[in-house]
Amino acid sequence: MNLALAITLIIVALILGLVGGFFAARQYMMKYLKDNPPINEQMLRMMMAQMGRKPSEKQVKQMMAQMNRVQEKPGKLK
Missing domain, CATH: 1.10.20 (Histone, subunit A)
Structure with a gap:
């Protein structure tokens, strides 16, 4: 049971990290292009x-x- 929970948490953390990283990078690039056309x-x-x-x-x-x-x-x- 603990192994399944650990694997599930790792997968959820990976997905959240990818989604969060995508939006953070998108926001950074939009700000960069606005400041430096x-x-x-x-x-x-x-x-x-x-x-x-x-x-x-x-x-x-x-x-x-x-x-x-x-x-x-x-x-x-x-």
Whole structure:
């Protein structure tokens, strides 16, 4: 009886650890990406310059706002 209880507790602890670890890692990555976005204004300017465009400040702000909107609602792409 004790062996079955021990095995059951080990399996339950393993499952709880996996679920808890998944959600903790997910929360960490979401916070990291919010604090350190993959593309910033300087990178956007550099990309547009490489494409042969000289973006105005208004264009850069519009594109950053659009990317932030998409990042806020990842399930709803228009």
